[in-house]
Amino acid sequence: MNKTINAMYFSATDTTKKVVSGIAWQVSENISTEIAINTIDFTLPEVRTKPVSFTEEDILIIGVPVYAGRVPNILLKYLNTITGNGALAIPVVVYGNRNYDDALIELKDVLQLNGFKVIAGGAFIGEHSFSITLAKNRPDEQDMAIIDDFAKQIGKKITTQEEIETVVVKGTRPYRKHYVPKTKDGSPADIRKVVPKTNSNCIDCKLCANLCPMGSIDAEDVSKLNGICIKCGACIKKCPTQAKYYDDQNYLRHKQELEIEFASRREPELFLT
Numbered sequence: 606m607n608k609t610i611n612a613m614y615f616s617a618t619d620t621t622k623k624v625v626s627g628i629a630w631q632v633s634e635n636i637s638t639e640i641a642i643n644t645i646d647f648t649l650p651e652v653r654t655k656p657v658s659f660t661e662e663d664i665l666i667i668g669v670p671v672y673a674g675r676v677p678n679i680l681l682k683y684l685n686t687i688t689g690n691g692a693l694a695i696p697v698v699v700y701g702n703r704n705y706d707d708a709l710i711e712l713k714d715v716l717q718l719n720g721f722k723v724i725a726g727g728a729f730i731g732e733h734s735f736s737i738t739l740a741k742n743r744p745d746e747q748d749m750a751i752i753d754d755f756a757k758q759i760g761k762k763i764t765t766q767e768e769i770e771t772v773v774v775k776g777t778r779p780y781r782k783h784y785v786p787k788t789k790d791g792s793p794a795d796i797r798k799v800v801p802k803t804n805s806n807c808i809d810c811k812l813c814a815n816l817c818p819m820g821s822i823d824a825e826d827v828s829k830l831n832g833i834c835i836k837c838g839a840c841i842k843k844c845p846t847q848a849k850y851y852d853d854q855n856y857l858r859h860k861q862e863l864e865i866e867f868a869s870r871r872e873p874e875l876f877l878t
């Protein structure tokens with residue numbers, strides 16, 4: 606089969622990367638071992654300045670993390686520049702064990718509107734960006750086994766169906782509003798303006814400035830922010846000396862509430878018909 610497999614993802618703390626790469630690798634194994642995988646990691650801002658287009662010969666596995674129950678809104682502009690021209694697509698969303706709400710249907714709709722034929726979709730669980738205990742170390746071995754099986758079913762669908770059917774995924778239209786955390790007294794807590802702080806552990810290695818998906822951390826003074834913070838967790842979780850942290854009370858309360866309320870394990874949901 607003369608197809609190219611493309612793995613595309615935004616992944617600040619690497620959970621989406623692991624899911625998408627796992628699916629892409631297994632799909633290529635299941636279709637033909639000869640197929641190379643073309644990877645486009647659009648986590649960094651420079652990559653999101655280049656438009657990408659595909660053809661009918663392409664299969665695209667594309668993943669984003671779920672932010673507030675939706676596709677991260679800072680990615681929508683870029684996602685709308687990707688053109689399908691009849692390529693097959695598999696949207697994937699990765700969420701931190703609360704819920705993916707309307708993120709999968711939203712990603713599917715974006716792809717369909719941009720000329721892709723959406724043939725499968727999946728919602729997977731990744732360690733929560735805010736936490737090191739919520740969905741800890743996921744995707745784990747059990748998730749990877751489900752990912753293998755999902756990829757096998759996608760491979761089968763592509764190689765056996767004459768007219769490959771589009772898929773129906775879970776979600777509500779019109780999409781529900783973004784999920785909003787609550788303050789102690791139950792009113793909405795706006796944590797959008799919250800920014801990370803830097804403690805004396807900082808060795809000025811500049812890693813945080815190089816990996817910030819918004820390009821917001823000042824490379825000259827990494828304790829300074831020149832743009833917005835999306836609370837993606839990259840600078841916090843990837844810092845080699847644990848020098849970055851949040852101390853906003855509403856943020857910390859929300860994180861703790863999530864850890865308590867959504868502690869029980871959720872499982873991936875796969876859509877193939």
Ligand SMILES: Cc1cc2nc3c(=O)[nH]c(=O)nc-3n(C[C@H](O)[C@H](O)[C@H](O)COP(=O)(O)O)c2cc1C
Binds near residue numbers: 617731734
């Ligand atoms: C701003 C923000 C909002 C989030 N909202 C949700 C959510 O609504 N539901 C959920 O279960 N997880 C939520 N998460 C957690 C991420 O979806 C999850 O940790 C994901 O695995 C992160 O992907 P990454 O490792 O590829 O960055 C949110 C994370 C961030 C940073």
